[in-house]
Amino acid sequence: MEQTTMKGKYETLQNKYLEVLSKMYPSIASASTEIINLQAILNLPKGTEHVLSDIHGEAEQFFHVLKNGSGAVRAKIDDEFGNSLCIRDKKQLATLIYYPAEKLDLIEKEEEELDDWYKITLHRLIQVCKRVASKYTRSKVRKALPKDFAYVIEELINEKEEVMNKEAYYNGIIDTIIRVGRSRAFIIALCELIQRLVIDHLHIVGDIYDRGSGAVDIMDHLMNYHSVDIQWGNHDVLWMGAASGHAACIANVIRICARYGNLETLEDDYGINLMPLANFALEVYADDECEHFKTQYHGDSDALSRIEEQTEMKMHKAISIIQFKLEGQLIQRRPGFHMENRMILDKIDPEHGTVEIDGITYNLLDTKFPTIMWSDPFQLSKEEEKVMNRLIQNFKNCEKLQQHTQFLLKSGSLYLCYNQNLYYHGCVPMNEDGTFREVYFEGKGYKGKALYDFIESSVRKGYYLPDDDEDKKLYCQDLMWFAWSNENSPVFGKEKMATFERYFLGEKESHEERKDPYYRLIENEQMSEKVCDSIIREFGLDPQVAHIVNGHMPVKLKKGESPIKGNGKLFIIDGGFSKAYQKTTGIAGYTLVYNSYGLKLVTHLPFESREKAIIEETDICENISIIEKLAYRQYVADTDNGKILQQKIHDLELLLKAYRNGKLREIAEQ
Structure with missing residues (x-):
């Protein structure tokens, strides 16, 4: 009886669907024509997919590779x-x-x-x-x-x-x-x-922002590109958090722009007013050389006057201290993030100029902290609070930044399954034995694909929830910062972000950021293929045919590292688009081309300039390796879109049957 009822409900729903479909295809002729057209499309060769990762604001190289x-x-x-x-x-x-x-x-x-x-x-x-x-x-x-x-x-x-x-x-x-x-x-x-x-x-596997100065031009171009998806990197999520008005994310964004000489991205490209920060920094750090906050310029540092350079160094230190304070407050209100070891300001001994981190006492390179109240080191001064309130309003009211963020939300995600390939930035958090690490939020555990889905949902809520839902919105915004820097974040994948250590400690070992076990496992000859298979299955794909395309960690070709892991099942395509990484990688990035014949991995040389490319007719594709040649040429019928078209053909054939057996009447076309 129950089966009969279910069958009746299914037939009713199907009939209603066919009635809706008949509005689009009102006759046997129109439905038949569409079936013929769709069937013809299925027999066309699969379109070429182009995969780029970790662009990091390097606009000229990005545009050249795209062209x-x-x-x-x-x-x-x-x-x-x-x-x-x-x-x-x-x-x-x-x-x-x-x-x-x-x-x-x-x-x-x-x-x-x-x-x-x-x-x-x-x-x-x-x-x-x-x-x-x-x-x-x-x-x-x-x-x-x-x-x-x-x-x-x-x-x-x-x-x-x-x-x-x-x-x-x-x-x-x-x-x-x-x-x-x-x-x-x-x-x-x-x-x-x-x-x-x-x-x-086009697939962009994360990190459009930071390092280079061309992120805004890249975003403008992507918004007008004919077909693109984006898998968010931790830098992208950070900027989305900043656009939502989250104070700790904003402080991180400004600090990174100051560190890499890209404040013009904020001031000129986005029109965000940094004068309140500059005035505050010049006043509070007037007697401080801020020598450990020099900018890591990509270009000619002589382009700035000495006064401009000093101003930026003071701004750099001012926003860094504000960031450490805001992060300390966040960690205090979110004990479930388990980041107490990153609360460092309260571990400073101002009398002796030392700090204790992970049980080790270090001498500080810089002991000038005029805005820190040692009885409550994470509290912003009144002046710092005023600066941050102005900056929050500037970020939230920046129309261009909001447009770019909404595009990232509309066209992006934390991961993507597309034509039997899995795309993500970072790593799937793992235990040492290759199992998925469970991460808890508000008492509930998430691992593997479920962890990605939870964080992605939180990112969207952190941006879109109304301000009157203050507690929930703040929690989701805090999760955007978590995604940026927590060891359990799939787009970060390191035990810590050693920002404080790089500025204030001379001991290089304190700067080390140990990677998630994921990275050791995919390098392990005995484990890598098994790990890749388990990830592919976790995301609902077939390990016999699917691949993982991974960004985030630069491949150090100079040290003999290979971008191909897991017996050809995983490709890490961050080879160093960013100039900041090219000294250690030895190249300027990898890209992937997936056409109807197979997969090609392309190694790129550093891009010098448009002028050189045009005049000397040079290219930067140093090596193109066919990493997988398909047994047979792929057609549209073999793609995800092909499956959708085949379902549509099936539905149209049901519509034809309904016309021919009298269940539906053809509508006279106007």
Whole structure:
């Protein structure tokens, strides 16, 4: 009886669903046409996915890698022309596609027979364009076409069987483009279209922010990118916490910008007023050289005057002390975070200039703490409180920062399962034996995927909960700071963040940040594959075919480290986009390209400048390794989207059946 009732409810729901579907496809003809279209799409090759990680504000290198598709553009040129073009011409064509306007400026000054060059180049670009468009439907290509040249480009890249003399037809179009003076604009449009079509989807595996000064430009670009997802890194979550108005997150963001010479990111790019902090720092630390708070500049430190440099050093120290105080308050109100060992200000002996950390007494490099009240070292002074209140309002009311944060929330997550690959930044917290470590929040334990889901939900609540739900919102905001720096955070993965030690202690051993057992396990030849399999299963994927793509920890190639772990099941693709890491890594990052034939790992050299790339036609793809070649070419039917399309075909076939057996009546189309 119960089974009969359930069957009846299912049939009722199905009939209601088909009635809704019939509004979209009101006839046998329209439903049949859509089935045919969807079936055709399933038989197209899978689109190319491009994976980048740990960009850390390095905008120029990021844009270059995005433009060349980590070698995908050059591969299309090689596929199309083979040995019919010399290497010099291929390099020029590739550079033109990456930087069309800038490269044209040079060529137009140097080329004597410019019209001939235009004609040859237009033909070559059209050939490349045909190749990159061949794996998409005409409808998808049409949507990507630039408005001004949409009709002409569509004519040129689609074969016209009805045209008897196609060569004359196409030459006529190209000759006219040159004659009416639209060559330059048309070449730029074709180059941008090729860039757009070479990569179907972009994955960013965390840490867009901090270190470099170009995070705002990167975020603006990603917001306009045709198809992208983001797996949040701990730096991204920190900025999201700051945007929500969380004081400890804000202090960390400002301190890191000061440390890496990126205060202009806050002041110029986001328009956040730092004058209250500057005035406070100049007054309180007037007699303090703040010598241990020098900025780690990427560029020429002479760009700042001595006065500007001193001001930034004082601001750097002022916000650091505020940060340590705010973090101490947070740890006190959240004993469940188990971070009492990171409450350090109360361990300072001001008389002797020492501090006790983990049972060891150290001499302090800097003993000037004019704002600390030793009876309650974590209490902000009245002036510090005023500064922080101003900064909180500035961060919460910064329209551009709020837009970027909402984009991160809309397009991002802590992890992503996509086409049989698992993407995350950091690590899955583990015990030494390879089991998932259980982490408790308010008396409830979470581990593995459940830990990711809980923290991700908390991040969203920390930003979106209304201010009148003050206690819950603050707890979730505190969890955003937890994600930034706690040893049990999947996007941090170290026992501590030794910020205080790096500023105040000379002993290098105190600066060490021991990694989560996860990192030792994936290096262990006997354990790594087993660990990878357990993670893949935990997130609902098949260990026989799935991979893990991991950011966060730079791969030190100079020391012989490999980005490939677990017998080819895990790829760590943070090789050092950030200039701050390149001395230790020896390279400038890894990227991953996943096309219909397999997976390629691309090693990048440091990017010197746009000018060098354009003039010398240099590229930074040092090595492209095929790390997995598929047994058969993948098609849309093999992807996650293909499964959705197949379900839609199934539903439309049910609709056709309902029309044909009289359950539903066709609607006359207007």
